[in-house]
Amino acid sequence: NSNNIPVDFHSPEYLSSKLDGGLVTFRIACPKAARILCELENVVEFTTQLYCHSKLEVSPDGGVRQNGRRRGKPLRSWFLNIIIFGRGGLEDKVGGYLSNKKMYLQDPRGCERCVLYRNPHIIQPDSGETVMTSSFDSILGNLQIERVEAGPDLLAHLMEGGSPLPETQAPDIVKTDLFGHQKQALTFMLRREKGWGLEDGASDIWSQQTDSLGRFSYINNISGYSTNEAPPDFRGGLLADDMGLGKTLSMICLIAANRASLPATLNSVTSDFVKTTLLIVPPALIQAWEKQFCLHLRPGKIKCHVYHGQNRKNTESLEQYDVVITTYHTVSAIWRKFGDQPNKEKSIFSLIWHRVILDEAHTIQNPQSQLAQACCTLRSTRRWAITGTPIQNKLADFASIVRFLQVHPYSDPKSFEEEIFRPWQNRQSPDAQGFLRLKTLVRAITISRTKAVVQLPSRIDEIHHLDFSPAEREKYDAAKTQSRVLLEEAISSGNQGGKTFNALWLLNILRLICNHGLLAQSSASDSFYGNILGRSANCLNCGANLLEDLLEGPVKADFELQRQTRPCDQMICERCVSQIEDDRAGHPRWDASVESCETSTPATPSGDCDLAFTIKNMSTKINALVADLCKHNTTEKSVVFSYWTNTLNHVQLMLNDRGILFSRIDGKTSLPKRNEALRAFQSGDSVRVILVSITCGGAGLDLTAGSRVYLIEPHWNPMIEEQALCRVHRVGQTRDITTIRYLMRDSFEEQIVDIQKRKKMLAQVTFAEGPLSDAAISLGTLQVCFKPNRRSKTSLKFLQYLKSVLE
Template sequence: EGLNIKLLPHQVEGVSWMIDKEIGERKKNGVLPKGGILADDMGLGKTVQSVSLILLNPRPELDAKPPPENPKRKMPGKEVGKGTLVVAPLALIRQWESEIKTKVEKSHALRVLVHHGPSRTKFAAELKKYDVVITTYQILASEFAGSSDHPDGAKVGCYGIHWYRIILDEAHSIKNRSAKSTQATYGLRSWYRWCLTGTPMQNNLDELQSLICFLQIKPYNNLATWKEQITIPMKNGKGNYAIKRIQYFLKGFMKRRTKDILKEDGALSFGKKSKDGEKKGTGMKIVERKVETIICELDPKERDFYDQLQERAQKRLDDMMGGEKTDYIGALVLLLRLRQACNHPKLVSGSMGKDKDALSTGQPAPSQTPRKTSASSSQDNDIDALADMFGGMGVQVKDCDICSDSGSGSEAESEEEEGDISCSGPAGVEAASTKIRRLLRILHAETPEHKTIVFSQFTSMLDLIEPHLQKSAIRYVRYDGGMRNDAREASLNSLRNDPKTRVLLCSLKCGSLGLNLTAASRVVLIEPFWNPFVEEQAIDRVHRLNQTVDVHVYKLTVGNSVEERIIELQDKKRELAKAAIEGGKAVAKLTMKDIMSLF
């Protein structure tokens, strides 16, 4: 009631589950949460289920008493407001606003405010007027920093309200518990708390604890308890025991459905079955998703450049490992350079600043510079945690990362005289690398009716692709973190509404977070990323319930290179996530040994 669209069976079930978590009084596995984690696969409609929840369970009147059918139900106190706070990545705040305004009937219309930008109000009294307030993780971090910790101290914006409900969209954005934006979400006050994410865990089990801490669900919201019962057993060879504890605990407040649920009989029908088995009402269909891995063979000059680069990287790595302290960050930089060489030799000579996003995992980079000691404080730090830390440093590399040379001097000159290859790239390599040529072949083979999203972790690689699209008269638009939000929206609007726009060049970090890009039906991943869930998030921007055309995904990989070994690392991460969330054999966290195996 209140929606102008009909929900699919799994969505109806999801809303019923969410209602039960909010107003039910039955303990599940010893847990009685006020909210939970909706962890449905990307594209199954977590947003519309949340909007339905907002409509179905508004704040009771101030003098309301528990209903007769549930006399033990706790009612919110007078200090609790009526509003729902939605926190989402910047790219999604307008999408949330549109979903609420277009899918809610006028008779049940909600007052919605997008709380963002320099002109936003700082006064809680203004925010209290709205049914739904939509903001970003960055705005929360800013307001949290400006608010007093004291209960009676001054509060800025969202912190001056005791919300009825808080919904974190793309909740894996708070997986780093020490990040300022994560700490900001912990500091919010609310009656109900929800996390929406298709990937509640991407790299390690500790990421789940950050979500549990926000949800305030005992006992594992306490970090000391979590370490004693989960982290330490995982390190001491009792991983399966810890995994079973987690599975039992999660069943009390997490619901996860994969796209396989859409294959069930009647799953895509809005109506019910008649006696003769035929479906009534309008139905939907889930389109096919074909994923094709294309092994690219470097041309002789590129292969020679890559092999020599790898040889130097190995020597440099041996030097690092021979020191007193293991240089994790240095190893990551070496890996980055090898990955860049697989895309285009020219990238290797570029500064780190432009492509530092390639070292992060699809979440906003930490807003504070990490302590130097954190990178080497634990031998089993996961490489993505290190990548996140590095992503926030804004490092500009002056010397060559591979040979630790400034590129000038007699040694560098003598090497070139001997016919060796310099790290600035081999002379004579044609402007279009192997991967760019393969991309152009894919685009020329597809009909103009099929629009394509081209994802890369390296925005500098997108820069190199642009002139070749221009030369081929292929109209394109761009979407990356260096663009203003209005410019990003203009690019998306062009892709969706301009039939002449065929390609969206998209950074993996920005484009993997919640966008609805069903105007396209083709996806090209220029390179593999060591976090497979970021890739899945990107693909599911296109492969969604309202997609009408079969989706074809092309994954470009260079044979006999670091990229092949990254794919093996992806499989390890999938095993860990499956073990914790869906059951299965546990695997330990990735160690420095895993990083070494990539070379």
């Protein structure tokens, strides 16, 4: 973007300006605009300020266009800006004149006078507050930047205090040099694949003792229980290194270092054993894993196969590969097909895999989901879970991973409940011993390090606090009042589902107003929500109660409430959307892309007037974001995350208006276009910004070309936010980075941040190493974090809490 260039009215069709000592003439391309300018210049009651600015011609998806093609030198177009001055009382006359011409006034930028502002095309707030033209050139005048200092990171203590792990060199077929922490991870994983460390005393869950007669007994080091029977074999664990520390390479080294050796003689049982590692990943990560195998291993040493989509036809040949990559939904679909006898036919369930690995293992956080049940049904001799966020919302998230790993006896939900959960059920009698039991379990099966183990560039976290404009505040307060009324009705009605859902819907309207300001819708679609409110709202795929998950997100009946009803009016949560494939059994193909239902119109306004209206009424938050992007556009690349696709649509309109080139990835982006968008951002010089939907870009992307990261709104789950930020701040990043979170003052967003703090505390105290006192967290605080895994989010108490935060 160039600076604004003052111009003078030269003739009915031309403007002139002095640039670099010479006279430059501009021809007005639009005859209609030329006529209107000419008429305004001839009205003595008005004076005008004229200036031009330029921008590159860009396509809707951010690509440069020239002659209809996305190649060649970018074209620069010039735009005329007219600011009209006149005495008070004439604004309606100007407004009527321009309305008849189907042209509409926008807020002035670059105004050379500080005078009273009156725009007849904007609804003024009832407060009657005086607005001056100077306020529009200080978008960030109400901005308060809070520098977030990292508190004591308890995860950093996990590997401290004990004996440091020795480093194991990668096998010869690995051609990439490992960091020290990756060599230590290889040591840990190879040890765990040998089985229980029965002779290591209390460092494992089980230890072995021998009495004077030489008889063995086995002690559970968590509960103290003793038995004469050896515990069932357990080989595997949880790789929970911080996001961005190269967990993928660590696991590839394990696959290469500990390859299968099949029994010398096969029988009816051992014939089901295969040498293959089954790797289960989200669909978006299939290609990333393939690339990682090619990047880090010597050619031809490990045979990989993708078992997904059209490649699912031949099951017989799977055992000839070293690694088979598939998706969670593929596993779930096959499991549903075979019902309660998944191994009755030749399938991935009839084989005994050498190893089963879950990447992004928090995907199975709901143990009742079909995804979790299917993964737990798979047979293998070794099992690994990979996730940088083993606890996302509640302790049951970790319990689901333990169940998959088959860690005896805690893979049994009853044992986990009795020995881990139950001590926190009675708040009057908190039990520190229960906390210590959990710590013993976690440390025995988990390796987890933070970014402190590697020298990454620094990361500065900021929160930008913004004030609503008077009109936005008026709209927000009206929605807030309506939310309080509905919450009171839900409480007085005894928590009936329909009233509760209506109340929660309006809470999310508050969130949308924070993002979209005056452009946010303030009511739900009757045709869509009428179906939800009249019945139980459950995810078709995993069975999750959407009413209960509503405030945790991501839920596709959440409030953008993206239209994810199937043709038969069934709903699906966001967690399952990413797993959906085209071969969904029993239903016609449906669009599982992220599609906004806030408006039935296309994302881009259909006409110039609609576009002008949208840009003119853009929210305070989006204006602040775009101003910051423009400020840093020439020196740094930026990554913008949002949960809502319609928010990204608004940002896209503003970037187009400012002539800033960008890429975009959301749920509608096909894999080829996704890769193209990444290449343009990572490698190209012209694309300086990438817009990313946090639900589909929070994992598996390398966005290290960026050094500024923006989170437009707070997410209910802080781990989702951290995953997104670690797409930029990770191994491979060479620049210091700055993260910016936007918060509207005196809004429900501030309550979301409070909820985030509780969830972060849960994850930190669980994986901290030292004694309880080191955490500086009271047992009463632990009671708030470690809630029983019960459905309480739609309880009367929870509704009363929501009502209280809106007082």
